[in-house]
Amino acid sequence: MTEKELMKEYASKNPGSRALWGSASDVIPGGITANVKFFAPFPLFMEKAHGACIYDADGHEYIDYVLSYGPLILGHGRREIICEMDRYISEHGTMLYGAPHAGESAFAQLLKRYYPSLEEIRYTNSGTEATLLAIRTAFAFTGKYKIAKFEGHYHGGYNEVLVSINPDVRKAGDARTPVGLRESAGISDEQMKNTVILPFNDLDAVTEILTANKDEIAGVILEPMFGGTIPATKEFMSGIRSLTEKLGILLIMDEVKTGFRVGMTGAQGYYGIRPDLTTLGKIIGAGLPVGVLGGRRDIMELAAPNGSDILDAGNRGASAAEILYHSGTYNGHPMILAMGKKTIDILEDELEPLISRTEYLKKELHRIFASHGVKILTPGAGAMFNICITEQEEILTYRDLMKCDFDLRKKLDYALLLNGIYNKPGNRFNLSTAHDRSIIDHTLEAFEKAWKRI
Numbered sequence: 001m002t003e004k005e006l007m008k009e010y011a012s013k014n015p016g017s018r019a020l021w022g023s024a025s026d027v028i029p030g031g032i033t034a035n036v037k038f039f040a041p042f043p044l045f046m047e048k049a050h051g052a053c054i055y056d057a058d059g060h061e062y063i064d065y066v067l068s069y070g071p072l073i074l075g076h077g078r079r080e081i082i083c084e085m086d087r088y089i090s091e092h093g094t095m096l097y098g099a100p101h102a103g104e105s106a107f108a109q110l111l112k113r114y115y116p117s118l119e120e121i122r123y124t125n126s127g128t129e130a131t132l133l134a135i136r137t138a139f140a141f142t143g144k145y146k147i148a149k150f151e152g153h154y155h156g157g158y159n160e161v162l163v164s165i166n167p168d169v170r171k172a173g174d175a176r177t178p179v180g181l182r183e184s185a186g187i188s189d190e191q192m193k194n195t196v197i198l199p200f201n202d203l204d205a206v207t208e209i210l211t212a213n214k215d216e217i218a219g220v221i222l223e224p225m226f227g228g229t230i231p232a233t234k235e236f237m238s239g240i241r242s243l244t245e246k247l248g249i250l251l252i253m254d255e256v257k258t259g260f261r262v263g264m265t266g267a268q269g270y271y272g273i274r275p276d277l278t279t280l281g282k283i284i285g286a287g288l289p290v291g292v293l294g295g296r297r298d299i300m301e302l303a304a305p306n307g308s309d310i311l312d313a314g315n316r317g318a319s320a321a322e323i324l325y326h327s328g329t330y331n332g333h334p335m336i337l338a339m340g341k342k343t344i345d346i347l348e349d350e351l352e353p354l355i356s357r358t359e360y361l362k363k364e365l366h367r368i369f370a371s372h373g374v375k376i377l378t379p380g381a382g383a384m385f386n387i388c389i390t391e392q393e394e395i396l397t398y399r400d401l402m403k404c405d406f407d408l409r410k411k412l413d414y415a416l417l418l419n420g421i422y423n424k425p426g427n428r429f430n431l432s433t434a435h436d437r438s439i440i441d442h443t444l445e446a447f448e449k450a451w452k453r454i
């Protein structure tokens with residue numbers, strides 16, 4: 001079947017989602033509340049979910065490999081997490097104080113046990129907010145106002161980082177000196193100049209760019225595993241650590257995807273690297289909104305108010321301009337932190353077996369694709385991987401990734417949707433502890449069926 005025929009079948013099988021998308025489009029731009037949620041011809045609208053499975057508006061059951069783009073590592077509606085939410089509210093009588101509470105420092109200590117680089121932390125309400133605060137913190141600490149990011153890497157939706165996430169390589173310049181390209185309307189030329197684009201896994205090229213711009217660049221932010229799945233080489237990671245240290249540039253490791261998913265100690269444990277600043281999100285909120293920025297005490301202390309509060313009329317404590325202002329109505333949400341703690345406790349026992357099952361799934365996928373004469377790579381560590389259809393021996397950079405066969409991958413993904421596997425076409429695969437051996441065996445059968453269709 002062609003992709004067009006598959007999409008036609010998809011559309012005819014999902015009239016309920018199509019109708020909901022139509023009515024949503026009257027009141028919501030594009031009918032979706034986050035641009036990532038769209039895929040053609042219209043996305044599936046979901047109604048309920050349980051464990052590894054999710055159910056759409058037309059009553060179809062799917063094995064879920066999106067898992068809300070990562071947070072749901074315990075699957076949907078894990079009993080202990082729901083009970084923890086109930087327990088918190090019944091024991092404490094509320095879900096929010098708007099005042100400090102003991103859970104904030106207790107959870108910070110817990111995170112520090114796994115991520116020793118988090119000497120001090122602040123809570124945010126999303127990964128986006130965490131990286132935004134990380135960049136402003138780097139500006140405040142160094143007195144420099146440019147940020148360097150890598151081609152292809154995603155850190156959320158705001159001007160400094162909406163540059164060269166999925167650029168057209170024909171317009172993106174030389175691989176060693178990539179040109180920054182806008183990924184959104186609303187970014188001025190002036191702002192574009194403040195984001196420097198680096199090539200991933202090319203230490204020589206990065207050394208040249210950073211050295212030439214060291215007096216202007218405050219920090220380098222990176223996904224230690226690009227797209228969550230394509231790892232930095234160990235040499236690249238240790239090289240960038242010593243280079244940034246030498247040049248007086250802060251190293252910001254964005255572990256929003258990798259934290260507690262590639263292993264309990266995240267990518268920094270995997271590489272044995274201590275970044276200056278780290279961002280976390282997704283898994284630590286158990287499916288509710290959360291983010292964390294943490295790192296070196298001397299940097300994080302910039303946020304201590306020292307008696308100053310810009311929202312306290314007439315208060316003239318320390319000069320506000322010397323403090324790193326950070327606030328938020330929901331920061332350190334007590335119920336979410338309690339649920340996050342419960343998630344980490346469960347993962348302590350269940351992450352390793354999940355990683356073994358993920359390895360088994362990857363191994364079997366290689367076998368299935370090979371039986372159809374197709375070579376794939378399945379980059380990714382821990383409970384997350386991608387399927388890259390390619391003859392290349394390895395993928396190190398965005399440019400390598402762009403050489404993969406996305407047309408065949410998407411065709412397969414539509415065929416998978418028609419066979420009960422939910423993933424956004426082209427997206428990485430996330431697994432949960434609810435993805436047991438029988439779920440994985442069902443998945444493998446669905447792949448065989450999808451192959452037959454295409």
Ligand SMILES: Cc1ncc(COP(=O)(O)O)c(C=O)c1O
Nearest residue numbers: 126127128154155156254256257
């Ligand atoms: C590496 C990385 N950083 C930041 C973000 C933004 O996080 P959020 O969607 O919670 O705002 C994401 C989201 O996918 C991410 O993958």
